[in-house]
Amino acid sequence: MRIGIAGTGSMARALGARWARAGHDVLVGGRDTDRAAALAERIGARAGTLRDAARHGRDAVLLAVPYAAAVGVAAGLGDTVRGRTLIDCTNPVAPGFLLETGGGPSAAERIAAAVPAASVVKGFNLCHESVWSLTPPVFGGRPLAVPLCGDDAAALATVRGLVRDLGCEPVNGGGLHRAGLLEATAAFLIGLWVGEGADAQAIAPPLEYAGVGAS
Template sequence: MRIGIFGAGGMAEALGGQWAATGHEVMIAARDQAKADALAGKISARAGTWEETARASEVILLAVPAPSAPEVLAVAGKSVAGKMLIDCTNAVGPGATLTAPDQAARIAAAAPDAHVVKAFNLCDVDVWRMTPPVFGGRPLAVPLCGSPEAVEVVSSLVRDIGCTPLNAGGLDRARLMEATMAFMVGLWFDGHDAQACFPPLPV
């Protein structure tokens, strides 16, 4: 699959590196061209402008700081139309508070002709660097919010990094996933074992 990544930070490196290693064609775009070039060289990808990367891709991972997302999408313009757009951004501030509730909805409004899927926003970047992310013998589950068709496409990319995709409903439910992230991160910051809040299902 041809995957474009907007951003050249940790998430771009972690997920882009995983996908490139499994045989996908990855292209990187970033505000700092030198950073895009450096990351592309590191993970065996290519680098380009926002528009070039969008045009060359079937799926785009939006991995820029949350406040920058609408601006980046505006620059990319119509090049993202019809593409699967994975939103892994988190609009959080000090104390794990949501600074922009409904971030996925803001992104969908900024790219109305793209197929937005909320995914990969619940875990720290170091989790996505694991090959594969498995805990206690159980692969990490990755919830996806979006249209059924878009979720199906992104599910294959989840499986490619050794995780289990979960269809979590339409994009309207992404706000619940964003709030869950902020709530659980707040617990972790306070020193609590947030995972212990969710008992395993009985076998």
């Protein structure tokens, strides 16, 4: 696949490196083109501007910038992402592990509104970047599950493939209207991990004990 990465931070590095290693044609773009070039050289990708990343990402574009900049960056990509799959991995987490988006539209919905010509998929937002660098992210013999929210079947199929390239398992999280639940889950889990030092994975029972289908 041809993948564009808009951003030069830790998520761009972790996911971009894994996808480049999987054989995808990756181009990293940033406002600071020198920084983009340095990251691209490190992970085995090409480099350019943010719009170069959008143009290159014929199959998918990863929006890997802080949430505070995400809507503006997405809007700035403009028509270059028309018909493209735009992956939103941002977390709108405010101090106190609350959502910056409050009770309003989710971050993913705001990004989608800024670039209505693209198909936005929410995902990769529940884990620290160090997890995505693991080869593969398997814990106790169980591959990491990655929930995805989106409305476009083709875009979701593309992102599911990219999830599997990391050695993970994609999970259907529903339409983009459910992305706010995924973002709230991230805020809650980060609060448990960072604020309490809790093993957040231990808060949910295995599926066979979850009462699914119980009368």
